Amino acid sequence: MSEYMRKIEAAAAFLKTRAGIEPRVGVVLGSGWGALLTGVENPTAVPYAEVPGMKVSSVPGHAGKWIFGTVNGQPCAIMSGRLHYYEGHALADVTLPVRIMKAMGVCVLILTNAAGAVNTAFEPGDLMLITDHINLTGANPLFGPNEDELGARFPDMSRVYDPALLDAARAVSREQGFPVREGVYTWMTGPSFETPAEIRMARLLGGDAVGMSTVPEAIVARHAGLRVLAASCMTNMAAGVLDQPLSHQEVLETAARVERPFQRYLYELIGRV
Secondary structure, X not given: OOHHHHHHHHHHHHHHHHHOOOOOEEEEEOOOOHHHHHHOEEEEEEEHHHOOOOOOOOOOOXXXXXXXXXXXXXXXXXXXOOOOHHHOOOHHHHOHHHHHHHHHOOOEEXXXXXXXXXXXXXXXXXXXXXXXEEEOOOOOOOOOOOOOOOOOOOOOOOOOOOHHHHHHHHHHHHHHOOOOEEEEEEEOOOOOOOOHXXXXXXXXXXXXXXXXXXXXXXXXXXXXXXXXXXXXXXXXXXXXXXXXXXXXXXXXXXXXXXXXXXXXXXXXXXXOO
């Protein structure tokens, strides 16, 4: 057994002793999505720092703890805050939580994030269901020796974001009268915000939103055989769309404004998957 496999098994074994449930749904909460935690029944919190082999997030707005509990009838493993490549973590560490969730029994993964709107028809506060992604980082979490126990050497990425889960998300949108956008998420490393020229490039390539996360987790989830659904909160217009500078404070302020409607939407959606 490789060192990485031992790390996954040790972390999963530790969390199983603390969770009190066998989770079926995994959720990664990005900026703007934390209000979901108020809807978790019988929650158990475990700081990342206590989990063997796990790194700790240093980004404002990312609490850095696991939450285990039931959401709308579904036993869930929830990451309150994620790890980012730009923090200096290896992609194997960034995506380790996905491997841990799989080892704990998770079969559906819901990824959320805050993103900049590249599509000029979007507005801050919009929700975008991710239908596909573009990786502009030059990095891939599967680079290096493949662990056959974890997945195939060349996993198919033609349908990263599960069509049936997207249909469920559209149905909840219609029922709640909560409008959602759909589009392609573009991953760049950060931590600097993108330049206007980079945003024009992303738009020409077919990107609708840009951000600094999510794609490595989605790739690893598909490698592991998990069904994936992902959504972005448009917290700002991307560089060059408006004649104003970008800031993380703007991201946090917009995220805080839309947390409650996003909570209601995600809560109902989790019950459908």
